[in-house]
Amino acid sequence: xxxxxxxxxxxxxxxxxxxxxxxxxxxxxxxxxxxxxxxxxxxxxxxxxxxxxxxxxxxxxxxxxxxxxxxxxxxxxxxxxxxxxxxxxxxxxxxxxxxxxxxxxxxxxxxxxxxxxxxxxxxxxxxxxxxxxxxxxxxxxxxxxxxxxxxxxxxxxxxxxxxxxxxxxxxxxxxxxxxxxxxxxxxxxxxxxxxxxxxxxxxxxxxxxxxxxxxxxxxxxxxxxxxxxxxxxxxxxxxxxxxxxxxxxxxxxxxxxxxxxxxxxxxxxxxxxxxxxxxxxxxxxxxxxxxxxxxxxxxxxxxxxxxxxxxxxxxxxxxxxxxxxxxxxx
Amino acid sequence: xxxxxxxxxxxxxxxxxxxxxxxxxxxxxxxxxxxxxxxxxxxxxxxxxxxxxxxxxxxxxxxxxxxxxxxxxxxxxxxxxxxxxxxxxxxxxxxxxxxxxxxxxxxxxxxxxxxxxxxxxxxxxxxxxxxxxxxxxxxxxxxxxxxxxxxxxxxxxxxxxxxxxxxxxxxxxxxxxxxxxxxxxxxxxxxxxxxxxxxxxxxxxxxxx
Numbered sequence: 001x002x003x004x005x006x007x008x009x010x011x012x013x014x015x016x017x018x019x020x021x022x023x024x025x026x027x028x029x030x031x032x033x034x035x036x037x038x039x040x041x042x043x044x045x046x047x048x049x050x051x052x053x054x055x056x057x058x059x060x061x062x063x064x065x066x067x068x069x070x071x072x073x074x075x076x077x078x079x080x081x082x083x084x085x086x087x088x089x090x091x092x093x094x095x096x097x098x099x100x101x102x103x104x105x106x107x108x109x110x111x112x113x114x115x116x117x118x119x120x121x122x123x124x125x126x127x128x129x130x131x132x133x134x135x136x137x138x139x140x141x142x143x144x145x146x147x148x149x150x151x152x153x154x155x156x157x158x159x160x161x162x163x164x165x166x167x168x169x170x171x172x173x174x175x176x177x178x179x180x181x182x183x184x185x186x187x188x189x190x191x192x193x194x195x196x197x198x199x200x201x202x203x204x205x206x207x208x209x210x211x212x213x214x215x216x217x218x219x220x221x222x223x224x225x226x227x228x229x230x231x232x233x234x235x236x237x238x239x240x241x242x243x244x245x246x247x248x249x250x251x252x253x254x255x256x257x258x259x260x261x262x263x264x265x266x267x268x269x270x271x272x273x274x275x276x277x278x279x280x281x282x283x284x285x286x287x288x289x290x291x292x293x294x295x296x297x298x299x300x301x302x303x304x305x306x307x308x309x310x311x312x313x314x315x316x317x318x319x320x321x322x323x324x325x326x327x328x329x330x
Numbered sequence: 331x332x333x334x335x336x337x338x339x340x341x342x343x344x345x346x347x348x349x350x351x352x353x354x355x356x357x358x359x360x361x362x363x364x365x366x367x368x369x370x371x372x373x374x375x376x377x378x379x380x381x382x383x384x385x386x387x388x389x390x391x392x393x394x395x396x397x398x399x400x401x402x403x404x405x406x407x408x409x410x411x412x413x414x415x416x417x418x419x420x421x422x423x424x425x426x427x428x429x430x431x432x433x434x435x436x437x438x439x440x441x442x443x444x445x446x447x448x449x450x451x452x453x454x455x456x457x458x459x460x461x462x463x464x465x466x467x468x469x470x471x472x473x474x475x476x477x478x479x480x481x482x483x484x485x486x487x488x489x490x491x492x493x494x495x496x497x498x499x500x501x502x503x504x505x506x507x508x509x510x511x512x513x514x515x516x517x518x519x520x521x522x523x524x525x526x527x528x529x530x531x532x533x534x535x536x537x538x539x
Contacts, residue, residue, distance in 0.1 A: 018383060047456075053404075074403075075404045076366070076370070076404055077366075078364050078366060078407075079370060079404040079405045080404050080405055081364055081404060082402060082403070082404050083400060083401070083409075085402050106406075106505065107404035107406040107409075107448065107503065107505065108404065108408075108409075109505045111406055111409040111410070111447060111448070112404065112408070112409055114409075117399065125406055130474050137509075138508050144502065144507035144508060144510070145503055145504055145507045145508070147506070148347050148508065181420060196364075196365060196366070198366075199356075199360070199365050199366075200367060203360065203364065214504075216508060218364045218505070219364050219365065220363060220508055220509070222508075223508070223509075223510060258434065275444055289527040
């Protein structure tokens with residue numbers, strides 16, 4: 001294992017140290033394990049909190065700032081944060097009008113956020129929770145823990161964040177977040193697994209001519225192995241899986257997301273194929289986002305996330321945002 | 331009888347057994363999860379042993395240990411094992427010593443708490459598949475008139491058998507469920523760590539090995 005780290009067990013605090021040094025407009029509390037907006041919480045604004053295991057940067061701390069999250073709590077690498085951290089972040093985000101928890105659908109994240117919501121309720125902080133489960137690679141059935149939360153989390157955080165910034169109430173923000181999740185679908189592929197620093201070796205092995213289809217973002221293997229193909233073939237597999245689960249129509253927001261170890265040029269090659277696929281299928285891409293947003297350490301591969309936009313959702317997507325990883329219009 | 335000293339010994343033995351077997355737990359978790367189970371539980375039980383020093387009854391020992399797990403482990407296993415210990419504690423009288431039957435019933439309440447929180451049914455390939463047979467064996471043994479050491483020894487054996495029985499199962503809960511059929515052929519890491527908890531309880535209760 002070769003990594004630019006000081007020690008495997010210091011990866012999370014050292015990452016936060018760097019974030020604090022680079023972004024003085026963030027309040028980075030390493031001891032209590034959360035990152036919050038340093039500008040005072042505006043009274044009356046709904047607070048947005050998300051969190052999850054580390055290793056997915058810039059998710060979530062990179063999305064803390066104007067127009068998106070108010071606080072984020074990073075857990076250990078690929079391990080959900082503990083309730084104490086989530087409660088501390090919730091307090092930091094509470095402007096007296098409630099706090100929305102945006103939770104990716106993993107058993108650990110769901111359980112820890114649920115316990116935290118109960119603790120916050122003891123402190124009379126109104127909490128509403130939205131679980132993001134956009135990964136269509138997982139069959140949504142009683143035989144699994146349900147679909148995983150992946151790329152759509154970025155859309156949910158951006159759009160609910162814009163709405164909260166406009167002064168919408170807690171239930172409106174939660175409803176918008178739920179709507180974005182339901183309109184979104186993702187599919188990921190891996191060419192090489194990422195390496196957890198404390199494990200020192202990749203989460204799974206792939207031969208040179210193999211890819212993992214329907215891969216998650218925690219080094220867990222996907223649904224099946226497939227043969228390595230061209231970008232066009234891989235995109236067709238992903239888009240068909242998405243289209244089968246949630247038929248695409250109208251105007252789309254499309255993210256081609258790198259898993260952390262993929263050159264940007266390849267992400268653009270993938271995007272070109274996605275654009276061709278959409279053109280052939282008569283759907284319009286109205287907005288796009290290409291880059292590393294929901295990573296899996298140094299995994300090689302990408303995920304494609306599609307959201308069917310409405311007029312209102314497009315306006316909220318376009319609204320100003322100022323965070324370390326997304327910033328426009330302000 | 332099960333007293334405060336034995337409750338402390340249970341948590342301390344759990345910490346030692348989890349630490350000694352951390353690599354194996356991690357290995358099991360790498361196969362069908364994300365490979366952090368050994369490390370996370372080692373951290374959690376180390377925190378738990380630090381929090382139980384002043385506790386005066388088995389109930390307060392297990393409450394403190396459970397809270398420490400919830401606050402330090404993360405993932406699914408933190409809330410689940412934390413709830414197991416806290417619900418067990420809540421069902422115990424706050425006395426320095428409790429009877430075998432009381433302990434068995436309290437542990438059953440702990441398992442019920444795990445089921446409620448995690449939503450797992452029997453055979454979903456989770457920790458419940460080791461915890462439930464262990465508690466059932468414990469209750470049966472006490473019902474048969476066995477003393478606590480002998481009863482806990484039977485519970486530990488039932489946990490082992492339950493964990494081994496998860497090997498051919500297809501996971502329906504937790505991260506392993508994403509693998510579908512590919513999760514079969516591997517022992518569930520949560521069931522494996524539950525075996526260690528009951529081995530530790532057997533040791534603390536003075537069960538014949």
